[in-house]
Amino acid sequence: MPPAASTPAYRRLNVEERRSQLLDAALTLFAHRAPEEVSLDDVAEAAGVSRPLVYRYFPGGKQQLYEAALRSAAEELQQCFDEPREGPLLPRLARALDRYLGFVDQHDAGFSALLQGGSVVETSRTTAIVDGVRRAAAVHILSHLGVAEPGPRLRMTVRMWITAVEAASLIWLDEDKQPPVDELRDWLVEQFAAVLSVTARRDPQTAELVRSLAADGRD
Numbered sequence: 001m002p003p004a005a006s007t008p009a010y011r012r013l014n015v016e017e018r019r020s021q022l023l024d025a026a027l028t029l030f031a032h033r034a035p036e037e038v039s040l041d042d043v044a045e046a047a048g049v050s051r052p053l054v055y056r057y058f059p060g061g062k063q064q065l066y067e068a069a070l071r072s073a074a075e076e077l078q079q080c081f082d083e084p085r086e087g088p089l090l091p092r093l094a095r096a097l098d099r100y101l102g103f104v105d106q107h108d109a110g111f112s113a114l115l116q117g118g119s120v121v122e123t124s125r126t127t128a129i130v131d132g133v134r135r136a137a138a139v140h141i142l143s144h145l146g147v148a149e150p151g152p153r154l155r156m157t158v159r160m161w162i163t164a165v166e167a168a169s170l171i172w173l174d175e176d177k178q179p180p181v182d183e184l185r186d187w188l189v190e191q192f193a194a195v196l197s198v199t200a201r202r203d204p205q206t207a208e209l210v211r212s213l214a215a216d217g218r219d
Contacts, residue, residue, distance in 0.1 A: 018057065019057050022054060022057055023065075023068055024047075025046040025047035026043050026046075026065050026068075029042055030066065032108060038062070067125055067126055067129070074129050074130065074132060074133045077133045078132075078133055078136040080096055080099035080103060080137075081096045081141065082096075082140060083095055083140075089145065090192075093144070094189050100169075101172075101185060104169045104172070104173065138158050142154070146212075147209060151206075153205070154199065154203060154205055154206050161192050161195055164188075165188055193213070196209065196213070197210055
């Protein structure tokens with residue numbers, strides 16, 4: 001008699017593994033559909049579990065699950081700008097934008113609902129989570145600029161550019177991801193250099209930074 005076919009042993013997930021599984025399922029759904037269009041039944045089905053199990057981990061229901069998924073996505077976005085501080089600045093910025101735009105591309109039409117608000121489940125907490133991504137990105141970029149104590153004009157310039165990157169990403173999705181992503185990345189890098197040059201006309205600190213970047217690019 002031939003030996004019986006072996007079947008993979010069932011392994012129970014621990015609490016963190018199960019929670020991560022549910023968040024991954026929720027992120028996938030929220031990434032492609034507006035949060036108000038996703039039910040807990042949808043999340044349970046996507047994760048291959050029962051609805052009561054979803055409630056066991058997220059007793060606050062969809063709002064709690066949405067906020068947890070948003071935090072998970074926010075952490076991923078914050079890491080996009082965590083680039084090693086080696087080499088010229090603008091290529092570093094380009095590599096960070098590659099990761100950021102890769103996230104936008106992966107989450108496609110759900111990027112707006114996932115990270116830009118406008119949803120019926122938006123709260124002050126979700127707004128704070130998204131704003132935290134913007135602030136973390138600004139901190140990373142200012143650190144890359146190598147300015148120990150950036151003044152208000154330089155800080156404002158960096159945060160304005162981050163807002164422009166968000167807006168460009170949303171418009172890019174509306175325009176069926178045109179222009180090509182590498183062209184969009186280069187365009188945004190050029191815009192960063194341009195807004196620094198404009199601020200430099202009014203701010204000696206930024207002017208010194210622009211001179212340093214120009215010298216860096218000639219090396």
